[in-house]
Amino acid sequence: xxxxxxxxxxxxGRMLAGLIGVIALVSVNALFLIWMERKVAxxxxxxxxxxxxxxxxxxxxxxxxLKLMGKELITPAEVDRSVYLLAPIVxxxxxxxxxxxxxxxxxxxxxxxxxGVLLILAFAALTVLAILMAGxxxxxxxxxxxxxxxxxQNVAYEIPLLITVMSPILMVGSYRLTDIVAAQEKFWxxxxxxxxxxxxxxxxxxxxxRAPFDLPEAESELVAxxxxxxxxxxxxxxxxxxxTNMFIVAALATIFFLGGWRGPVLPGWVWFxxxxxxxxxxxxxxxxxxxxxxxxxxITFAWKILIPLAFxxxxxxxxxMKLM
Amino acid sequence: xHEPGQEEKTYVLNFGPQHPSTHGVLRVELQMEGEFITKAxxxxxxxxxxxxxxxxxxxxxQFLPNMGRVDYLHALAYNQGYCMAVEKLTGLEVPERxxxxxxxxxxxxxxxxxxxxxxxxxxxLGAFTPFLYCFxxxxxxxxLLDRVTGxxxxxxxxxxxxxxxxxxxxxxxxxRAFITRLRGRFKDYxxxxxxNIIFIxxxxxxxxxxxEQCVRYGLTGPMVRGSGIPYDIRKSEPYSVYPxxxxxxxxxxxxxxxxxxxxxxxxxxxSLRIIExxxxxxxxxxxxxxxVPKRIKPAAGEVYQAVETARGEFGCYIVSEGxxxxxxxxxxxxxxxxxxILPEIAVDTLVADLVxxxxxxxxxxxxxxx
Amino acid sequence: xxxxxxxxxxxxxxxxxxxxxxIKYFVKPIVTVQYPRQKLSMSxxxxxxxxxxLDLETGTHRxxxxxxxxxxxxxxxITVEGVKIDPKKKVPRKYVIEYQYCSLCGLxxxxxxxxxLKFSEEYRLAGFSREDCVVDLLARLQAQQQRAGLAVTPRxxxxxxxxxxxxxxxxxx
Ligand code: SF4
Ligand code: SF4
Numbered sequence: 001x002x003x004x005x006x007x008x009x010x011x012x013g014r015m016l017a018g019l020i021g022v023i024a025l026v027s028v029n030a031l032f033l034i035w036m037e038r039k040v041a042x043x044x045x046x047x048x049x050x051x052x053x054x055x056x057x058x059x060x061x062x063x064x065x066l067k068l069m070g071k072e073l074i075t076p077a078e079v080d081r082s083v084y085l086l087a088p089i090v091x092x093x094x095x096x097x098x099x100x101x102x103x104x105x106x107x108x109x110x111x112x113x114x115x116g117v118l119l120i121l122a123f124a125a126l127t128v129l130a131i132l133m134a135g136x137x138x139x140x141x142x143x144x145x146x147x148x149x150x151x152x153q154n155v156a157y158e159i160p161l162l163i164t165v166m167s168p169i170l171m172v173g174s175y176r177l178t179d180i181v182a183a184q185e186k187f188w189x190x191x192x193x194x195x196x197x198x199x200x201x202x203x204x205x206x207x208x209x210r211a212p213f214d215l216p217e218a219e220s221e222l223v224a225x226x227x228x229x230x231x232x233x234x235x236x237x238x239x240x241x242x243x244t245n246m247f248i249v250a251a252l253a254t255i256f257f258l259g260g261w262r263g264p265v266l267p268g269w270v271w272f273x274x275x276x277x278x279x280x281x282x283x284x285x286x287x288x289x290x291x292x293x294x295x296x297x298x299i300t301f302a303w304k305i306l307i308p309l310a311f312x313x314x315x316x317x318x319x320x321m322k323l324m
Numbered sequence: 325x326h327e328p329g330q331e332e333k334t335y336v337l338n339f340g341p342q343h344p345s346t347h348g349v350l351r352v353e354l355q356m357e358g359e360f361i362t363k364a365x366x367x368x369x370x371x372x373x374x375x376x377x378x379x380x381x382x383x384x385x386q387f388l389p390n391m392g393r394v395d396y397l398h399a400l401a402y403n404q405g406y407c408m409a410v411e412k413l414t415g416l417e418v419p420e421r422x423x424x425x426x427x428x429x430x431x432x433x434x435x436x437x438x439x440x441x442x443x444x445x446x447x448x449l450g451a452f453t454p455f456l457y458c459f460x461x462x463x464x465x466x467x468l469l470d471r472v473t474g475x476x477x478x479x480x481x482x483x484x485x486x487x488x489x490x491x492x493x494x495x496x497x498x499x500r501a502f503i504t505r506l507r508g509r510f511k512d513y514x515x516x517x518x519x520n521i522i523f524i525x526x527x528x529x530x531x532x533x534x535x536e537q538c539v540r541y542g543l544t545g546p547m548v549r550g551s552g553i554p555y556d557i558r559k560s561e562p563y564s565v566y567p568x569x570x571x572x573x574x575x576x577x578x579x580x581x582x583x584x585x586x587x588x589x590x591x592x593x594x595s596l597r598i599i600e601x602x603x604x605x606x607x608x609x610x611x612x613x614x615x616v617p618k619r620i621k622p623a624a625g626e627v628y629q630a631v632e633t634a635r636g637e638f639g640c641y642i643v644s645e646g647x648x649x650x651x652x653x654x655x656x657x658x659x660x661x662x663x664x665i666l667p668e669i670a671v672d673t674l675v676a677d678l679v680x681x682x683x684x685x686x687x688x689x690x691x692x693x694x
Numbered sequence: 695x696x697x698x699x700x701x702x703x704x705x706x707x708x709x710x711x712x713x714x715x716x717i718k719y720f721v722k723p724i725v726t727v728q729y730p731r732q733k734l735s736m737s738x739x740x741x742x743x744x745x746x747x748l749d750l751e752t753g754t755h756r757x758x759x760x761x762x763x764x765x766x767x768x769x770x771x772i773t774v775e776g777v778k779i780d781p782k783k784k785v786p787r788k789y790v791i792e793y794q795y796c797s798l799c800g801l802x803x804x805x806x807x808x809x810x811l812k813f814s815e816e817y818r819l820a821g822f823s824r825e826d827c828v829v830d831l832l833a834r835l836q837a838q839q840q841r842a843g844l845a846v847t848p849r850x851x852x853x854x855x856x857x858x859x860x861x862x863x864x865x866x867x
Contacts, residue, residue, distance in 0.1 A: 044716045045456035047726040141337050211450060212522055223344060289716045291522050292450025294676045305702060386768035389799035453716055460725055474741035480799040488804055516715040521705035
């Protein structure tokens with residue numbers, strides 16, 4: 001027992017324990033989110049959704065995951081084998097790493113770095129690489145389409161995303177995520193930065209390739225986009241990454257705008273999770289309401305509307321900070 | 325194939341026959357430059373069933389069930405077109421009540437078809453939820469039609485000389501309830517779809533068809549009306565009891581997808597009006613002509629009868645040689661003509677637009693491959 | 695500039711309006727039926743496969759084996775074999791439909807001179823083979839009579855000289 005405490009006390013031990021915790025969290029989160037997505041969609045569409053496995057279909061996802069694992073892993077002829085096989089892993093790793101710096105509560109953070117924000121955003125950018133790899137290696141026109149779109153989209157939306165989060169960072173003066181939460185003691189930043197919040201959610205939806213910006217996998221246009229040729233658990237990994245990504249952007253939104261773990265009565269991490277899932281609900285709500293935007297409109301939207309607005313917001317913030 | 329050393333600029337993308345948004349087995353061969361289409365060639369015939377040939381090998385009655393399967397979404401209009409053609413050929417008089425019942429059921433079916441189109445079209449554009457709302461409404465119609473026709477999709481209801489089953493009070497009450505319900509739902513569709521900025525961006529000024537093109541390609545139905553030509557068989561060559569009802573032919577202005585969408589939405593409202601009037605005026609009387617011969621054996625001759633289906637003009641051309649079997653039946657289907665314009669309007673658009681344009685044509689592929 | 699902001703605002707508002715619609719339905723009760731836990735009743739006009747009308751007066755069917763239905767059927771899927779049980783009366787010895795070809799048009803029901811046919815309310819019609827879809831209307835009627843506690847109509851034997859007195863094959867009812 002003493003030994004355990006000592007090991008956990010060291011940095012490495014903390015990282016290890018954290019990694020195990022994160023993997024557990026990622027799986028449970030994905031299981032929950034998939035169920036939640038299906039339920040949200042179903043109820044918006046006046047139907048009950050999965051009902052058979054477990055209470056209200058709660059463990060339906062486990063059944064689906066088992067089925068997915070039982071599927072044959074198809075490697076089509078003439079794919080670029082090594083890249084094709086590597087892509088699902090590459091899509092998943094950065095997502096895991098992002099969890100390193102997310103503060104679930106005041107103390108529950110694996111590694112509280114002073115460049116936390118940058119780390120997460122840098123890792124998020126890596127996902128694009130994986131999608132590009134997957135699309136390119138698949139040797140399928142639809143998949144290439146999907147990945148090309150994905151690259152253009154992610155590059156375009158990373159810019160406003162960064163500029164948007166600069167505003168709260170400017171108010172705090174630190175890249176450390178715990179600092180940002182600490183600075184929201186009096187009021188949440190959503191109050192002082194409503195525009196930034198809206199912009200952030202928009203960009204985050206696009207960054208995670210969620211509808212209405214789900215162009216890389218636009219079902220009715222590109223069949224399944226970049227993962228058209230993937231089957232079984234390889235496809236499962238892409239799926240897992242998508243939902244984990246959602247968790248991360250929602251967690252960031254919580255930290256930046258909703259006061260992180262702050263909240264009365266309940267322990268910090270509960271509040272944190274509640275807020276994260278509220279944001280995720282919002283993103284799901286978008287998906288089940290809107291049609292998909294067209295590719296060129298998507299890019300135009302980023303450059304002509306999001307970036308100017310984000311800049312304006314940043315300037316305004318800077319101005320107000322200066323005057324105060 | 326390009327020569328070695330020469331730069332390849334375009335490539336071919338097979339859109340279908342198995343693709344989420346081709347609605348059946350339709351293949352469009354696309355010549356692409358990046359995401360832009362330089363040439364689109366629809367390839368049909370994957371689901372050919374030879375309905376016209378079947379007609380030559382069976383007697384007049386026996387061809388009735390086929391009519392529910394050419395265009396399964398507006399099957400009753402096909403029933404009507406064929407029955408009217410044969411009635412014209414044999415000189416059968418249809419009692420008034422039967423005509424009214426035909427109009428009510430055919431209009432209900434038209435709404436069902438348009439509702440399905442709206443839902444499926446939004447699905448093409450990536451919005452899932454309206455699809456389910458439309459199906460919820462459509463389900464009501466199917467329940468109603470189920471009560472009289474006995475089936476929910478491939479109806480085979482009209483007979484030469486009338487209809488075999490009368491409508492009851494419960495059906496009429498159900499119709500009226502449905503009319504109120506759908507009218508109340510239009511606002512939701514408006515908010516959810518018509519006014520949605522993303523939807524407007526996806527459909528305004530996309531796939532524009534000029535009046536001249538409409539005429540040149542022989543388009544019919546919402547496709548021409550969207551371009552501003554008020555051509556509707558129900559008004560321009562009135563048949564059945566349509567002249568007795570007061571309804572309008574909605575038309576568009578610009579001829580883009582949005583206009584075609586609006587035309588269809590407004591048509592639903594007009595159909596509701598027709599049904600309402602028909603229910604009010606419904607006369608009593610027989611539903612079947614007296615003395616319908618057991619074997620239909622028309623004298624030699626030929627006849628053409630057109631009706632307006634949800635997709636456009638359906639024409640039934642029958643040549644009889646005085647036998648119990650028709651010598652030849654030619655079905656003029658609207659989707660075939662409407663699809664023919666695709667190569668012209670799909671050029672220089674994106675793949676996403678192609679999906680939008682193809683959807684807006686509202687093709688029913690089995691109808692093309694009849 | 696003004697149009698630019700106006701477009702953003704109206705666009706944003708239209709998105710909110712759309713979201714209001716979906717959330718409105720989100721809290722509404724569901725409309726679907728959880729088959730097979732819940733079942734709907736079939737409408738009276740529903741067309742399943744055909745079956746004999748059980749005439750309550752005579753306690754049996756009304757078919758006179760005239761073969762009108764078999765002749766009108768577009769898919770020619772009805773097999774009727776009649777047998778004369780007395781010089782005036784003919785009854786079917788075999789009435790089998792191969793339901794898999796049926797287009798449920800209703801012509802057989804309408805053409806029957808004695809109104810001996812009607813549509814059943816059977817809707818669980820999936821099978822693993824063609825043979826699963828073959829319905830013997832006489833056997834079905836017998837089962838129905840048994841359930842109603844009526845005298846079961848026996849399958850009339852063919853007369854010797856007609857030669858085909860072999861027992862029926864494996865036909866499901
Ligand atoms: S069911 Fe009717 S039509 Fe058919 S053989 Fe019997 S009596 Fe004749
Ligand atoms: S419903 Fe039509 S297809 Fe079916 S058995 Fe009767 S006549 Fe034949």
